[in-house]
Amino acid sequence: MRYAVISDVHSNLEALEAVLKDIRKRKIEIVFFLGDAVGYGPNPNECVEMLKDRCKVLLAGNHDWASLGITDIEYFNEYAKEAILWTMKVLNEKNRKTLSTFPISKVMKKENILFVHSTPKEPEQWHYLLTLWDAEINFHNFDQWICMLGHSHQPFVIEKFPSGEMITHRREARLGKGERYIINAGSVGQPRDRDPRACYVVLEGERVEFIRVPYPVEKTQKKMSEAGLPLLLIQRLSEGT
Numbered sequence: 001m002r003y004a005v006i007s008d009v010h011s012n013l014e015a016l017e018a019v020l021k022d023i024r025k026r027k028i029e030i031v032f033f034l035g036d037a038v039g040y041g042p043n044p045n046e047c048v049e050m051l052k053d054r055c056k057v058l059l060a061g062n063h064d065w066a067s068l069g070i071t072d073i074e075y076f077n078e079y080a081k082e083a084i085l086w087t088m089k090v091l092n093e094k095n096r097k098t099l100s101t102f103p104i105s106k107v108m109k110k111e112n113i114l115f116v117h118s119t120p121k122e123p124e125q126w127h128y129l130l131t132l133w134d135a136e137i138n139f140h141n142f143d144q145w146i147c148m149l150g151h152s153h154q155p156f157v158i159e160k161f162p163s164g165e166m167i168t169h170r171r172e173a174r175l176g177k178g179e180r181y182i183i184n185a186g187s188v189g190q191p192r193d194r195d196p197r198a199c200y201v202v203l204e205g206e207r208v209e210f211i212r213v214p215y216p217v218e219k220t221q222k223k224m225s226e227a228g229l230p231l232l233l234i235q236r237l238s239e240g241t
């Protein structure tokens with residue numbers, strides 16, 4: 001078992017390129033994508049195409065579904081909504097078709113892993129999994145050894161022991177066969193843990209590691225500002241919030 005898991009690219013081409021380059025440097029061949037290719041950033045078409053070329057499994061997230069008109073945009077705050085309306089105008093037909101083929105969850109039988117964008121419980125409702133209480137509820141909604149997800153842009157590993165006790169790991173973890181896990185891959189294109197570097201996960205044997213990759217944030221910000229995307233979305237990239 002050796003692969004990379006990436007999530008929440010959000011049309012940030014510079015961050016995606018930096019992460020894929022880092023994955024190449026580590027000679028990791030298999031890449032899984034957990035959804036939200038578009039929304040927020042200035043390069044939706046390029047990101048969908050690059051992800052499609054590189055990833056073995058691709059999921060859709062709430063911003064992807066909203067950009068396709070599947071999820072109601074009233075679900076989103078005003079800034080996200082504005083970026084989705086912009087994305088709807090810019091996304092070409094070919095990439096709309098590509099995005100519409102992505103499921104919102106997928107079971108990997110051989111690896112015994114569930115991939116989902118939001119949560120194992122009612123994935124189409126786009127709930128957030130933020131607390132140990134949320135984790136407790138969601139552990140009852142999948143049977144696999146590991147659930148890997150994105151959506152909150154907060155990287156973590158929640159480990160549940162056979163006794164029921166749970167602990168959270170933030171940087172790396174060792175996977176045991178008797179325990180079960182919920183792993184959030186963080187976000188490539190809009191990290192929200194006060195570290196503006198792009199984030200992804202490497203799974204290698206029993207080891208899970210979060211990798212942080214710097215990218216030229218100002219370049220993305222300049223393109224966003226030229227596209228007329230909301231200032232708050234531009235500023236948060238350099239703050240990692």
Ligand code: ZN
Nearest residue numbers: 008036061151
């Ligand atoms: Zn997202």
